[in-house]
Amino acid sequence: MTGGGELLPATVILGASRGIGRSIAKIAARDVATVVLVARSEAHLEAVAEEIRSAGGRAVVFPIDLASRDASKQLESFLAEYGLFCDxxxxxxxxxxxxxxxxxxxxDQLGMIDLNIRTLADFTLRFSPGMARRGRGxxxxxxxxxxxxxGPNMAVYYASKSFVRSFSAALSQELRATGVTVxxxxxxxxxxxxxxxSGAGRATLFKILPKLSADYVAExxxxxxxxxxxxxxxxxxxxxxxVIATVLPNSLLLPLVSRLQRRKSDLCPCGSGETSAKCKCSSLRS
Ligand SMILES: NC(=O)c1ccc[n+]([C@@H]2O[C@H](COP(=O)([O-])OP(=O)(O)OC[C@H]3O[C@@H](n4cnc5c(N)ncnc54)[C@H](OP(=O)(O)O)[C@@H]3O)[C@@H](O)[C@H]2O)c1
Known part of the structure; x- marks a missing residue:
């Protein structure tokens, strides 16, 4: 903690305890002065921070449930207390x-909207005005x-990611002249x-597609x-x-994705209580 004075830049990573976020944290820590690691599991965050520190980087951890309504405010206070700003x-x-x-x-589906959309928008809207004023970050x-x-059979997830792409593109344009990158x-x-x-790994679509490593995505x-x-x-x-998703008409794409993201053991969405393999309802003939 600092006793006041000029605030120092920090790179804040939400969901840094594992997966892609953990990899981004380790890569970013090579480039920037301080990384702030945020997620729920404190022990995992501490382990990532320890890895970063032993490689010569500076990391602080902030365990919090990002679904809580005041999470972005709490992080803002935490950063100020540590003499940091979100760069x-x-x-x-x-x-x-x-x-x-x-x-x-x-x-569970509304929770996805809360985390994937509301939290992302809340944090972006709280910290991007400062970035624009400073003309950096x-x-x-x-x-x-x-x-x-x-994405039939992952409808809310796919829709939440459409929000992320649309919101990011628009904001990147609004902030382009300020020197801030989105x-x-x-x-x-x-x-x-x-x-x-997510259960996605058990669906045919995710079984047949090649998997990237988290380190590669992060890099x-x-x-x-x-x-x-x-x-x-x-x-x-x-x-x-x-390219396939952009070129194929929805009349072909939607039934294809629906089929590839469904399992025979899934219950039919018609509510018959039958599995999708046995149910004869019209929704599964498409
Ligand atoms: N893996 C893929 O195939 C894939 C593909 C495309 C896009 N993505 C996207 O990439 C991002 C990272 O995914 P991933 O594959 O790395 O997932 P992951 O391994 O499941 O990691 C998710 C991270 O988010 C944190 N998190 C989840 N809920 C949280 C909450 N309520 N509060 C605070 N932290 C929370 C988790 O930490 P705690 O559990 O410790 O809180 C963890 O650090 C996601 O937005 C995902 O949609 C993933």
């Missing part, structure tokens, strides 16, 4: 859920290839806990941000997927 914000915390929207718990938002299409990163499937926790994200890019799509397979 670069990495909005990486997020989660997904695979399954029919009519059958997944409403609270920027925001890295973790979108996804999913932001380029609608970069949206759109990875395809990446080998992290996300694939298990591409950080490099793209540093060179002022609006959109970073790591890896060839993600670029091909985006």
């Amino acid at each position: 670069v914000l990495v909005n990486n915390a997020g989660y997904g859920l695979r399954g029919a929207a009519t059958l997944l718990p409403i609270a 920027g925001v890295i938002n973790l979108g996804s290839v999913a932001s380029f299409l609608a 970069t949206c990163v759109a990875p395809g499937p990446t080998a992290t806990d996300f694939l298990d926790s 591409q994200a950080w490099r793209g941000f540093r060179s002022g890019r609006r959109l970073v799509v790591p890896g060839v397979s993600a670029k091909v997927l985006i």
